[in-house]
Amino acid sequence: MAFEAPKESFSGVVYPVTIGKDVQETFGGENTLPFHKFEGEVPNRPLIALEIQDVAPEDWPETVRRVYADVSDDPVKWAQYCQDELKARAIALRLIGTHPDNKDLSADDAVKVVKDVLGAVKVPLIILGSNHVEKDSEVLPKVAEAAKGYNCIIGKAQEANYKTIAAAAMANEHKLIAMSELDINLSKQLNILLTQMGFDKEKIITDPMCSALGYGLEYTYSVMERIRLAALAQNDEVMQPPMLGDVGMYVWKIKETQAGEDILPEWGSLEERAILWEAMTASSLMLSGAELIIMRHPRAVELVEKFVDELM
């Protein structure tokens, strides 16, 4: 019996998305399963963005907080450090300080931070709210306007607040993250609602909701695989946006990235464990379909970039 490679090709394709103004980055665009270059086109690398915040990251564990100790009191310095020293290809600014349980900063405060950061760096910017449904629909429209012309990604629009946020992204020519909760049907439904209000489906990035290795990763992994198969094999247009893995936020709150070896000798060195945890969560989600990844630790990013090098 002679071997014949069982290649599979698909009629569907993932939309490519380009972001940024002076410096641009494109992700997505493939017509095959993740990194399946042997049977399809994979024109772009996944894009990894480094995460920064509008306020000092007091709740980040020591292993990652330390990296930014000298710059994280100021989002502008922090952004410059990521671009110039860490060579970040993109930056994700999370406006966590606007959350009512955090500093409850106003939309105007957020606008100032966004403008300052946009003025200080050239790499593309992803602007994230605090995931508070009401506050985000107050803050994100204003920052979207302030960032007009910069071709950013704004997020996240959820079922409960997508109308205002999508309208602002549309009016100011940004891309939009559409987040639903680990369910392929909910994800599809949100994308349909967005397109029904006239939002261009080629400007959506799907966030099926992330989870960390050991804390529900398998759910995100499988939802991503199913969305990707729907996009490619069934040529389902609303499922064709590229996908986001918002990795750092989920990884750097679990015990595996915080508990020292003194407490849990059987878990080994905290530094390596924590960094690997973020890298492995990201690399696994890339294998299941994520093209845009938001991460926190530069060493973890470096590992994942190296992994992509070997896959591309």
Place this chain on the structure above:
Amino acid sequence: MALSGVEIFKLLPKTNCKKCGFPTCLAFAMKLAQRQTTLDKCPDVSEEAKKILGEASAPPIRPITFGSGDKAVKMGEETVLFRHEKKFVNPNAFVLEIKDTEDDSAIEAKIDDVLTSEINRVGQLLRVDGICITNESGDVAKFQALAEKVASKAPEVPVIVATENPDAAEAALKHFSGKGAILYGVTEGNADKMVEIAKANKATVGAKADGLEALSALTEKIKSLGVEDIVIDSGARKASEILEHNTYIRRAAIKKNFKPLGYPVITFAQRDDSMFEALVAGLGVCKYSSIVVLSSAEKWKNLALFTLRQNIYTDPQVPMQVEQKIYKIGDPTPESPLLITTNFSLTYFIVSGEIENSKVPAWLAVMDCEGLSVLTAWAAGKFTGSKIANFIKESGIENEIKHRELIIPGYVAILSGAIEEKLEGWKVTVGPREANGLPAFLRSRAA
């Protein structure tokens, strides 16, 4: 391709004699097609039908047992390409490579790493499953010495003997005779001798070729030499090749029933940078490797890899869950605190672990929420005030404790009113949100 029920029916005696335990030959055929019974139940089936059906009903990826005894690992038998279709069957083995060029202390440290690698995560005992000894030196005596050392220090650990030299193979493999070892390094050039050595020691053959065509030809040859227990290596080492070859192998076996590649895959993930090696190993876990060979087994790396394997190989339909009951943590007295959580394994093990850390003995009420986490169960309406109240009343805990205080997870603080309303005479206290806040919380109350 697997045969349909009707196709199988045509090959049966069609006498409806019922000796198989089914009312008709057709009913039996249908069950066979669904793999819910086996052909040997029909005593009258012809030899010819047996041959055709035997081949068609064999699992597309051959089951192989690596090692023997308690530490044996089952491999193969996979049936799908994506885990959402059906549970992946046999979790891959992680194997630590030891080269015969390494010095004694390094060798002993590695054997020790394997022997002490066991970690309990979410109720499962996970470990580095085996050792791969490699004849890096090319020297037969050195290789044999390494084999001897591994066999005496880690007699129960499954072993891969890696060499392409039949003399070295013979010298080393005899130390693992009859123990389900794998003789890796069987190539086109040495197959005749190596297969004989494997047979003499009841070992599985590790076939190594350059590319999938050559590999298919090689497994056919090995089969013709009388061995069918094979694990396969296409020579893929770069991540892109591992993904390509493993995908083709899995697809060919499952979708095309292509027998020459219907064997468990062995992947060599070794890299200089151990953290990077972990990512390559993770590719093997996600994408169809049955054995992943590593160059080091640090505890932090093991934990990440074991966790990934556990995630990928869980049943996508049924979350891992624990029994509904009141668990005793430490040695609780009638005065000890009572906490409540859901029966999702992960939740239970995190919460009970943190209560243990606190050293404060406690009662932990674990409520059946179909294996959902606290917030998921709450959002799904399975962890509500009235359900919690009923559970507490029916659990009998009121006879065990003197106080009437229930500590609930911080994330569901909103439930406290509803519970107090339904549970007369009880006081609800809102605990911390994250379980890692429990030790401080419990200790400060105990003080």
